[in-house]
Structures are given as structure tokens and as C-alpha cells.
Amino acid sequence: MLKVVIIGSGNVAHHLITVFEQSNSVQLVQAYARNAASLSNLLPASKITTNFNTILPADVYIISVTDDAIAEVAALLPFTNQLVVHTSGSVGLQQLNAKNRRGVFYPLQTFSKNKAVDFKQIPLCLESELEADYAILETLAKAVSDNVYAINSKQRQSLHVAAVFVNNFVNDLYRIGYDICNENNVPFDILRPLIHETANKVQVLQPKEAQTGPAKRNDVRTMEKHLAFLTDEKKKIIYTLLSQSIQNNNE
Amino acid sequence: MLKVVIIGSGNVAHHLITVFEQSNSVQLVQAYARNAASLSNLLPASKITTNFNTILPADVYIISVTDDAIAEVAALLPFTNQLVVHTSGSVGLQQLNAKNRRGVFYPLQTFSKNKAVDFKQIPLCLESELEADYAILETLAKAVSDNVYAINSKQRQSLHVAAVFVNNFVNDLYRIGYDICNENNVPFDILRPLIHETANKVQVLQPKEAQTGPAKRNDVRTMEKHLAFLTDEKKKIIYTLLSQSIQNNNE
Numbered sequence: 001m002l003k004v005v006i007i008g009s010g011n012v013a014h015h016l017i018t019v020f021e022q023s024n025s026v027q028l029v030q031a032y033a034r035n036a037a038s039l040s041n042l043l044p045a046s047k048i049t050t051n052f053n054t055i056l057p058a059d060v061y062i063i064s065v066t067d068d069a070i071a072e073v074a075a076l077l078p079f080t081n082q083l084v085v086h087t088s089g090s091v092g093l094q095q096l097n098a099k100n101r102r103g104v105f106y107p108l109q110t111f112s113k114n115k116a117v118d119f120k121q122i123p124l125c126l127e128s129e130l131e132a133d134y135a136i137l138e139t140l141a142k143a144v145s146d147n148v149y150a151i152n153s154k155q156r157q158s159l160h161v162a163a164v165f166v167n168n169f170v171n172d173l174y175r176i177g178y179d180i181c182n183e184n185n186v187p188f189d190i191l192r193p194l195i196h197e198t199a200n201k202v203q204v205l206q207p208k209e210a211q212t213g214p215a216k217r218n219d220v221r222t223m224e225k226h227l228a229f230l231t232d233e234k235k236k237i238i239y240t241l242l243s244q245s246i247q248n249n250n251e
Numbered sequence: 252m253l254k255v256v257i258i259g260s261g262n263v264a265h266h267l268i269t270v271f272e273q274s275n276s277v278q279l280v281q282a283y284a285r286n287a288a289s290l291s292n293l294l295p296a297s298k299i300t301t302n303f304n305t306i307l308p309a310d311v312y313i314i315s316v317t318d319d320a321i322a323e324v325a326a327l328l329p330f331t332n333q334l335v336v337h338t339s340g341s342v343g344l345q346q347l348n349a350k351n352r353r354g355v356f357y358p359l360q361t362f363s364k365n366k367a368v369d370f371k372q373i374p375l376c377l378e379s380e381l382e383a384d385y386a387i388l389e390t391l392a393k394a395v396s397d398n399v400y401a402i403n404s405k406q407r408q409s410l411h412v413a414a415v416f417v418n419n420f421v422n423d424l425y426r427i428g429y430d431i432c433n434e435n436n437v438p439f440d441i442l443r444p445l446i447h448e449t450a451n452k453v454q455v456l457q458p459k460e461a462q463t464g465p466a467k468r469n470d471v472r473t474m475e476k477h478l479a480f481l482t483d484e485k486k487k488i489i490y491t492l493l494s495q496s497i498q499n500n501n502e
Contacts, residue, residue: 123441158435161477166428166442167449168464169493170421175458177417184409190374198418199450207426213419226412242420
């Protein structure tokens with residue numbers, strides 16, 4: 001059975017600890033946190049350490065801390081030639097200290113601490129320097145997810161950028177929709193099924209096939225009406241730019 | 252039992268015909284199409300007419316045609332003082348001919364002809380000139396949907412604009428995510444669970460509460476890395492504009 005140590009206590013660390021604790025084919029031997037209390041709701045005290053020098057032997061050490069702290073934490077580890085991975089979408093494998101065998105174990109999902117996720121559905125993007133280590137990471141990943149991919153650092157960076165568009169920026173458009181509703185005394189609830197269905201459509205279609213609306217139809221009159229309706233200059237600019245983006249991608 | 256006639260054969264007409272045919276509390280007496288063949292997979296020939304002069308008596312006549320054709324079709328109806336509604340988000344009630352009692356029956360959803368929808372979940376936005384007619388529309392709407400709202404023309408216009416942001420523009424961001432994946436030999440499948448979860452989050456949270464990412468954290472280094480990664484000028488502009496939009500809405 002693969003033995004794992006998690007280093008970190010953020011959102012991703014929380015979800016990894018939870019899913020490994022539930023797994024029958026992975027043994028979470030320990031988790032490290034600067035502050036033991038931050039993990040006390042997930043693990044017994046015996047499984048938590050706050051001291052790098054007391055980290056137990058394991059097959060994989062998963063560093064799940066903020067991007068800026070990864071290199072520092074990797075350097076502080078008191079052992080060498082072990083398999084050490086991070087969980088970041090935007091940090092290269094090379095940021096890990098070369099004294100250990102390096103890899104990446106990147107779950108591409110948006111995590112909230114208080115919202116349970118079906119981990120089986122989460123894509124895990126794996127990378128390693130050594131081929132033999134990839135096999136270990138793959139065994140670990142497949143124990144908890146049905147979606148496991150070999151993704152190199154360049155590809156992972158592209159995914160991270162793409163995720164900003166389909167997650168962060170999409171959510172800002174939801175926020176604009178919310179604001180427009182709010183300004184007009186319309187409940188945001190009316191938009192929620194549409195938001196849901198829009199995301200559902202591209203689960204089976206390519207986004208281009210799913211595109212509809214005035215920009216797609218080149219319905220200039222409706223677009224002009226909408227621009228006249230929007231009083232906020234920033235919303236007008238976003239409306240114009242994204243309408244052009246849709247039109248530029250029409251066949 | 253309320254009697255309904257549908258005038259039109261597009262996506263929305265198809266879905267309305269299907270849901271009214273399935274309802275036990277609404278009687279779809281007839282549908283009008285310019286070309287009977289366009290409805291022949293949904294209705295027996297006896298229920299289809301291609302002639303305005305043979306439209307049967309009903310409690311509600313629903314005009315479900317393209318926005319530009321609504322006024323013309325409403326004028327062609329050979330009767331007066333009946334309840335006539337359209338299904339458009341962007342057309343005022345006043346566009347309907349004043350010889351009949353006017354209203355709106357606007358389902359706010361994105362319809363594809365080949366994809367079944369759970370009509371019960373679809374918000375129906377109702378408006379009428381006469382209070383008594385509102386009661387008729389409400390009875391009709393509640394027979395097929397659990398989400399019925401009184402929405403005046405100004406509010407409906409705001410919803411139509413908001414829907415462009417949360418549906419059309421969101422889908423264009425999905426398309427950009429798809430392109431970035433494609434350019435880097437990464438399967439778009441990796442982003443699909445994230446897209447799904449992003450939409451799920453705002454089913455319970457307000458968009459502002461759900462916002463995450465480098466712009467939200469004011470993580471300038473990551474944003475600079477992303478902009479350096481994006482070679483396409485149009486994607487860079489959208490990245491910059493939407494990052495600013497998120498930052499402007501930070502408390």
C-alpha cells in the first residue's frame with residue numbers, strides 16, 4: 001500500500017487528506033502543518049506534525065502550500081532522494097529542490113473548504129522527472145480519481161491560464177449578471193438555471209458548437225439595444241469586446 | 252382546462268409544444284407553422300395549420316417566432332380582443348398588435364432542438380396589460396414550470412442583457428479555454444469538471460463570494476506569467492480587462 005505524507009493545511013491539502021483517509025489503497029501516514037490546530041478536525045493528533053525533522057517515511061511527499069512557499073518548503077525537507085511533488089498549476093517542477101526526486105500532482109478543480117467534492121471526477125495532472133516515479137504517482141492518483149492525465153510543465157501552465165478564463169473570468173461574468181439583476185429588482189435566481197445549462201452544454205458539445213446569441217447571429221440591432229441599456233462604461237466595454245470575440249470566431 | 256395555440260416552429264416553439272402536449276392541465280389545440288413539415292414530428296397533421304384564417308379558438312395564443320417577425324405575425328392574426336403573447340426576452344409588449352389583449356410568456360433558458368430540458372426548472376417570466384390576463388398566464392405557466400415570475404418589459408430587457416453575459420459571453424470564455432488546450436495538446440476534458448463546478452458554486456453562493464484566482468488575490472506575478480504565456484493579442488486584452496474587472500470589484 002502506498003504511503004503518503006501531506007505537507008500543508010490549505011484547501012487542497014484538506015481535500016487530499018480527506019480523500020486519502022477514505023481510500024483503502026492509500027495510507028496517509030502523516031500530515032505536516034505549521035499549526036496543528038488547522039488539521040485537528042481532519043486527523044488525530046498522532047498523525048499531525050509541526051516539525052519537518054519528525055516527518056515519517058513515505059513513498060510520496062505531497063507539498064500543498066501556497067505557490068510562493070513551495071521552493072522554501074521543498075528545501076527545508078531533511079531527507080534526500082525521496083519522491084516529492086507539489087500540487088500547483090502554475091509552478092514548474094524545477095522549483096522543487098533537486099535533492100529529492102521531483103514531480104507534480106495537480107488537481108484541476110476549484111476547491112472551497114466547506115463544500116464537499118466528488119474527488120473521483122477531479123482531473124489529476126501528473127508529471128515526474130523519472131519514469132519509475134510516474135508509475136507511483138499514477139497508482140496514487142488512480143486510487144482516488146477516474147481522471148488521470150500525464151501533463152508536462154508547459155501543458156500545465158496552459159491549463160492554468162485556460163482555467164482562469166473558464167473559472168475566474170466566467171465567475172466575474174456571473175457577477176455582472178448578478179449586478180444587472182440587482183439594479184433592476186430582478187432575482188438572480190432567474191439566471192441560475194441558464195448558468196447551469198450553459199455549463200452542461202459544453203460537457204458534451206465543443207464550445208463553438210454551443211455558441212448562440214446576438215453576436216453569433218450578427219444581430220446588430222439587439223446588440224445596440226443592449227449597449228444602450230448598459231449605463232456602466234466598464235460593462236459596455238466588456239460587452240463590446242466579448243461580442244467582437246464571438247464574431248471573430250464565427251465561420 | 253386552458254386551451255393554447257402555438258404560432259411558430261423554432262426551438263422555443265418546439266419545446267413549448269412538447270411540454271404542453273405532455274401536460275394534463277393544458278390543452279394544446281393547435282400549432283401554426285408556415286411549413287407543416289417542420290412540426291410533423293411533434294404533432295398529428297390535424298393539429299397543425301399553415302393558414303392564419305383557420306386558427307382555432309383558444310384562451311392563449313403564443314407567438315414564438317424570431318424577434319423581427321413578432322409584430323408582423325401579431326398584425327396578421329384575424330381575430331381581436333384575444334390574449335396574445337410572445338416569448339421573446341428583448342421585444343417589448345407594445346410590439347404586439349393592440350387589437351388583442353397583450354402579454355409576454357418568456358422562458359429564460361438556452362434551448363437546443365435536440366437536447367431535452369427539464370421544463371419544470373425553467374424560469375417563466377410573465378407580463379400582461381390586464382390583471383385578469385396575468386392570472387391566465389400564471390395558471391398556464393405554473394402548469395409546466397416551478398419557477399414563475401412577474402417581470403415587466405424593463406426588467407425583462409435587463410434579464411436579456413444579463414443572460415448575454417452569463418450565457419453567450421461565458422460560452423466564448425469556454426471557447427478560449429478550448430483553444431488554449433488545443434494549442435497545447437491538452438484535452439479539453441480536463442477543464443470540463445471545473446466548468447461544471449464553477450456553475451454549481453453560484454447555484455448556492457453569490458458570484459462575488461465564489462470569486463477566486465490571481466486577480467482576486469492581486470497576485471501580480473501570476474498574472475504577468477499568464478500574460479507572457481498568451482501570445483494572441485485578443486486573448487491578452489480579454490485577460491487584462493476581466494482581471495481589472497475582478498480587481499475593481501474587490502472590497
